[in-house]
Amino acid sequence: MVSTTTAPHSDGAGPPAPAPRGGWPAVIAVTLGIFCVVTTEILPIGLLTSIGAAFAVSDGTAGLTMTLPGLLAAVAAPVVTVATARADRRRTLGALLLLLALADLLAAAAPQYWLVLVSRVAVGIVIGGFWSIGAALAERLVPPASVGRATAVVFSAVPLGSVLGVPAGTFLGELAGWRTTFAVMGVLTAATLVMLWLTLPPLPPLQVTRLRVLRSVLRRTGTRFALLLTFLVVLAHFGAYTYVTPFLEQVTRAGSGSVTAFLLLFGAAGIAGNFAGGAALTRWPRATFGLAAALIAMATVLLPPLGHRQGGAVALLLVWGAAYGAVPVASQTFFRKAAPHAPEAATVLFTTAFQATIALGALLGGVTVDRTSPSTVMVFGGATAALAVVAAAVHRARRPTRGDRGQSETTPLPVRRCDRRL
Numbered sequence: 147m148v149s150t151t152t153a154p155h156s157d158g159a160g161p162p163a164p165a166p167r168g169g170w171p172a173v174i175a176v177t178l179g180i181f182c183v184v185t186t187e188i189l190p191i192g193l194l195t196s197i198g199a200a201f202a203v204s205d206g207t208a209g210l211t212m213t214l215p216g217l218l219a220a221v222a223a224p225v226v227t228v229a230t231a232r233a234d235r236r237r238t239l240g241a242l243l244l245l246l247a248l249a250d251l252l253a254a255a256a257p258q259y260w261l262v263l264v265s266r267v268a269v270g271i272v273i274g275g276f277w278s279i280g281a282a283l284a285e286r287l288v289p290p291a292s293v294g295r296a297t298a299v300v301f302s303a304v305p306l307g308s309v310l311g312v313p314a315g316t317f318l319g320e321l322a323g324w325r326t327t328f329a330v331m332g333v334l335t336a337a338t339l340v341m342l343w344l345t346l347p348p349l350p351p352l353q354v355t356r357l358r359v360l361r362s363v364l365r366r367t368g369t370r371f372a373l374l375l376t377f378l379v380v381l382a383h384f385g386a387y388t389y390v391t392p393f394l395e396q397v398t399r400a401g402s403g404s405v406t407a408f409l410l411l412f413g414a415a416g417i418a419g420n421f422a423g424g425a426a427l428t429r430w431p432r433a434t435f436g437l438a439a440a441l442i443a444m445a446t447v448l449l450p451p452l453g454h455r456q457g458g459a460v461a462l463l464l465v466w467g468a469a470y471g472a473v474p475v476a477s478q479t480f481f482r483k484a485a486p487h488a489p490e491a492a493t494v495l496f497t498t499a500f501q502a503t504i505a506l507g508a509l510l511g512g513v514t515v516d517r518t519s520p521s522t523v524m525v526f527g528g529a530t531a532a533l534a535v536v537a538a539a540v541h542r543a544r545r546p547t548r549g550d551r552g553q554s555e556t557t558p559l560p561v562r563r564c565d566r567r568l
């Protein structure tokens with residue numbers, strides 16, 4: 147396996163010069179960029195049946211619009227990060243947003259389904275690159291005292307994509323068609339590109355990421371635990387949530403307006419879960435991750451018997467949304483704690499693991515829903531989340547050896563200074 151090394155970028159022996167700061171307008175621009183990326187990625191969840199009907203494909207086949215971006219993002223996260231290691235971050239993020247806008251417009255105009263899938267391949271490349279680079283920029287844009295707040299603002303784009311992006315896109319799709327939703331996202335992304343270009347200062351890379359630290363990070367016990375929990379919980383969530391619209395339409399018998407409202411409530415619960423989970427993680431990291439998995443398991447397993455009534459469906463969606471809201475921040479926290487001396491490598495691994503599992507979950511859910519029913523997908527999702535609960539409990543019960551503690555928490559990763567001329 148090829149290795150990655152993260153080395154400080156400097157001209158010689160001295161430390162790198164302080165990076166220019168763009169202030170809060172630049173933070174907002176990066177946040178809006180991540181919002182556009184997240185919303186575009188999960189937009190098909192609310193439009194799945196409409197897209198399938200437009201091209202006469204099944205719900206499972208339409209689910210490829212979720213599978214492909216996740217799969218490509220998993221590959222793009224390390225590849226784009228390494229390929230653009232010496233590029234100005236402002237230019238790289240601008241190029242990625244331009245590609246995202248073009249992908250949205252291609253989906254809006256696509257006369258055939260395969261062109262929609264091509265657009266989703268481009269979306270996957272953007273997800274992997276923008277997340278790996280943009281998520282760590284807050285500390286370069288604001289003074290040190292404001293870094294924590296700026297980072298929270300940047301990551302708030304994830305639940306906001308669920309709260310505002312998907313329900314608004316679903317509502318717009320009902321009024322004017324799913325193509326209009328993608329066209330509007332393309333315009334919004336283009337406007338965000340302009341804002342990012344005007345507010346973000348030139349950001350030459352402070353670190354050069356090569357193919358070495360990943361192997362060192364992957365050997366750590368904490369990293370393997372983070373990978374296992376992320377795989378099981380995200381597989382459970384997206385295997386079921388990708389097909390929640392067919393479930394609500396076929397089992398709950400909810401109308402299109404009700405489905406939009408349900409997704410909005412799900413997203414709102416996700417925001418609450420994001421902040422509550424972030425606060426709890428500082429004191430009870432494993433318990434927080436395990437509780438989130440347990441609540442997802444409970445909600446998805448109970449949806450088939452209790453989701454026939456709208457009241458039952460709403461209550462379980464609220465629990466599910468709040469639980470999943472804590473998952474991204476919990477997963478990233480575990481990855482970063484496993485490799486505190488290589489935060490960029492940790493972010494790349496987090497992005498790769500998360501996106502690859504989104505793709506696999508959507509794919510397996512699609513196969514299941516085509517061969518059985520949306521209710522079966524929910525039960526399988528619950529069973530997978532329950533495995534995560536077991537894994538968290540076993541890991542908590544196991545006392546780490548001295549080697550594990552040293553390897554996962556205290557041993558620095560190899561760092562090498564890099565000459566700009568190389």
